[in-house]
Amino acid sequence: KATGKxxxxxxxxxxxxxxxxxxxxxxxxxxGNYQEINIPRTYSGIEGKIKKIMPYNNEKVLVNxxxxxxxxxxxxxIEVAKSKSYGFRIQGSNNIIxxxxxxxxxxxxxxxxxxxxxxxxxxxxxxxxxxxxxDNIDPAMMNADGFAxxxxxxxxxxxxxxxxxxxxxxxxxxxTNVQNGPHEPILIENCIAYGNxxxxxxxxxxxxxxxGFKLGGEGQPVAHIVKNSIAFxxxxxxxxxxxNPGAIVLENCTSFNNVRCNYIFRMN
Numbered sequence: 591k592a593t594g595k596x597x598x599x600x601x602x603x604x605x606x607x608x609x610x611x612x613x614x615x616x617x618x619x620x621x622g623n624y625q626e627i628n629i630p631r632t633y634s635g636i637e638g639k640i641k642k643i644m645p646y647n648n649e650k651v652l653v654n655x656x657x658x659x660x661x662x663x664x665x666x667x668i669e670v671a672k673s674k675s676y677g678f679r680i681q682g683s684n685n686i687i688x689x690x691x692x693x694x695x696x697x698x699x700x701x702x703x704x705x706x707x708x709x710x711x712x713x714x715x716x717x718x719x720x721x722x723x724x725d726n727i728d729p730a731m732m733n734a735d736g737f738a739x740x741x742x743x744x745x746x747x748x749x750x751x752x753x754x755x756x757x758x759x760x761x762x763x764x765x766t767n768v769q770n771g772p773h774e775p776i777l778i779e780n781c782i783a784y785g786n787x788x789x790x791x792x793x794x795x796x797x798x799x800x801x802g803f804k805l806g807g808e809g810q811p812v813a814h815i816v817k818n819s820i821a822f823x824x825x826x827x828x829x830x831x832x833x834n835p836g837a838i839v840l841e842n843c844t845s846f847n848n849v850r851c852n853y854i855f856r857m858n
Contacts, residue, residue: 620645815839830851
């Protein structure tokens with residue numbers, strides 16, 4: 591039972607705030623270190639009245655993992671570090687993740703997958719805006735990406751103004767598999783991927799890891815779009831289709847000094 595009133599003088603705990611926040615309301619977090627935050631689907635906002643969670647007065651908020659199953663939330667200015675799994679895991683739709691940072695987690699920094707394979711429940715229309723992901727390192731040094739969108743993703747997801755650097759595996763990983771089939775196209779704009787496949791401290795797993803933008807997998811056709819983005823000094827390829835035979839679009843993108851190839855795409 592909550593004892594506070596949800597004010598600066600009488601705050602409530604985060605689960606209580608998530609439970610009682612009204613549509614269109616804001617949860618302010620005071621500066622400090624927090625355990626994992628979970629927002630279940632039952633606490634979604636609605637179109638036109640998105641819910642928001644953010645630091646109070648630009649205070650530093652550090653969280654040990656953030657799981658968002660709900661839809662119509664705006665996550666702003668939160669730093670996630672040292673999670674035993676994903677940093678941010680987004681499974682809902684119509685969310686905005688803005689000015690957030692994810693680092694030193696034991697899996698992908700910003701991971702998106704779907705709550706269900708049912709089309710109406712697939713993660714859709716999520717916007718990642720000006721987020722940074724780095725030094726995410728799984729124990730095997732072969733799976734932790736900066737940003738990943740996998741497993742039956744829905745329509746309208748966008749990454750804009752984001753940076754992925756020095757993650758154990760790829761900067762962006764849009765791997766698809768035969769079991770789940772292709773997901774919907776994703777738009778990347780004004781993003782940068784560099785130094786992936788090696789941490790900032792120089793640790794690397796070696797081998798075929800560390801692409802800048804990996805745009806597919808297992809022959810599933812998805813027409814991803816990448817605009818005005820840069821890949822450099824990654825341990826494998828700058829931009830790769832990774833066996834995606836779909837009509838991928840690269841527009842005004844730059845790639846240089848990647849270890850294997852700057853661009854590698856199959857011809858159909």
